[in-house]
Amino acid sequence: FHKENIVTTQIKKSKKRENQACAKLGGEFWEKSGRDIFVITVYPLKKDNTGRSKMKTRQNSSKVSLAICLLLFQMVLMACNPLSSWSEPVITGIVTEGLKKSPLENVNIRILNSGFKTKTGKNGHFKLPFVPGNFNIIFEGTGLVPKAVPLSLTSKSNYPMGEITLYQFPPLIDMYRNPIEGVEISVQQASYDSQGALLSKSTSNSKGLSLIEYSKGDLALTAKKSGYKNRTIVINTERPQELSNSQWLLPPEKPGLYYRTTxxxxxxxxxxxxxxxxxxxxxxxxxxxxxxxxxxxxxAKDVLTLYWVPEHGATLGENPFASKGGTFIYKVSSDGTFVIYDDGVSKGAKIDTFKINTVYNEVDGAFGGLVQQKVQIYQIDLRLPVGQYALFQGGGNSLDREPHPEKELGCWYFKIVDNKK
Incomplete structure (x- = not known):
């Protein structure tokens, strides 16, 4: 202050004493506003013999002690009652998993188009500040189908939301059912004949899971990674339970036969x-x-497991012999002969003692259309003695008496050895 005529009473202006949360203590002015206490000390200035203004100092330990005590008391009140009238109202609730009903930790919760956000704790509970109005609360988490809950709150008081259910999203896996890390996932609006605008992107973690951001309506999620075929699934965030029994499997990019990932x-x-x-x-x-x-x-093993990915053209049809019944295994003789056909019927050491299961059998093409490609994966479990064998995908046409090898399809030639001997 640089004028002598500034006094405490000027700060009070014309407001009545009872409407001010203040008290005049000598040259000090106290005011309570919201969560804070302001202490304003006003001292008149005194001129020295040089004509310059000099602040008059005054020691008053009792007033300083009182200020400190009041401030500490206010802090204690705030700590003991954080949801007092000075606090923002909050929305409370618990987030659980849809099938197991167990609490979910680290779920991201936010009010759409605002800065209000929070996360669930270990017990699935959350507290989310808000401003009264109409808004959507978004729930998102790694490996979870995102969800939006609309609310219309007019009162500036706490609102118990209750239990919010989220459903698990299927992890990205390979044909061996192992999770795939580092898969890029693009989210677009689903459309029958075209790809919609890109909405968001994410990357799968070591468990094959990713954080999918919320968008309304049908969403097309396309997974891409080198060495695998692109795979798109369509989800609707309003019907997340439809994904509960599904899988998100990425077939290998190359068709053919695989053994132990080789x-x-x-x-x-x-x-x-x-x-x-x-x-x-x-x-x-x-x-x-x-x-x-x-x-x-x-x-050689008790059970030798092979994974077979048949070849298909991107046509309206598919190879009719790329099926369980179109898989043939023959023992190879010393001169390399593995099968002989006579009068349209095969002759040779045909192996029938194997089990074949379907791992994957879908059409590649998420957005519909006429030209699509069949993608299949079969798991073949063999019990074979030491020796040499040939496996081929049957070819030909429907008029042939039996499926048979074809040059363009080739075959697989392998030898089973016993390393224990």
Whole structure:
């Protein structure tokens, strides 16, 4: 202050004493406003012999002690009663998992188009500040289907929201059912014949899970990673329970045969066509099939598991023999012969003692359309003795008596060895 005529009474202005939360203590003015206490000390200025203004100091330990006591008392009141009239109102509740009904921790909760946000604790409970009005509360979490809950609150008081249920999102897995880390997930508005605008992106963690941001309506989620086929699933955030029994599996990019995550190379074979005998015309695929090259070496086990991804063209149809019944395994003889066809019927050491299960059988093409591609994965469990074998995907057409090897499809040539000996 640089004028002598400033006095405490000027600060009071024209307000009545009873409407002011203050008290005049000598040259000090106290005011309570909201959560804070302001202490304003006013001292008149005194001129020294040089004509300069000099602040008059005054020691009053009792007043200082009183100020400190009042301030500490106010802080204690705030700590003991954080939801007093000085606090913002809050929305409270608990977030649980849809099927197990267990509490969910670290769920992100926010009011759409605002800065209000919070997270659930270990017990699934949350407190979310708000300003009265109409708004949507968004619930999002890693591995969870996002959810929006509309509210219309007019009172500036606490609101108990109760229990909020979220459903688990299927993890990204490979055909061995292992989670896939580092998959980029793009979220778009789902459309029958085109891709909608990009809404958000995320990346899967070591458990194959990601944080999907909320958007209203049908959403197309496309997963991409090198070495895998792109896979799109369509979800509706209003019907999350539809995902409870589904899986999000990424097929390998290359069709073929796999053993212990290893891609087995295809083998070529020679076809020696059967000669015509008399007037009898043999079937066009009658003859001897001889495999070329060196076999892939596989270790003998009680159960040898292979994963077969058949080839399909991107057409209206599909290979009719790419099925459980179109998988053939024959023992390879010392000269490389694995099967002979005569009069359209196979002859050879055919292996029938294997089990085949469908791992994946869907159409690749999330947005519909006429041109789509079939994607299939079969798990083949074998119990085979030591020896050499050929596996092929049956080809031909519906008029043939039996499916048979085809040059463009090739075959797989492998040798089972016993490393224990």
């Amino acid at each position: 891609y087995l190379k295809k083998a070529d074979f020679n076809f020696i066509k059967k000669k015509m005998v008399g007037m009898m015309i043999p079937a066009y695929y009658d003859g001897t099939y001889i495999v070329n090259g060196e076999p892939e070496v596989l270790e």
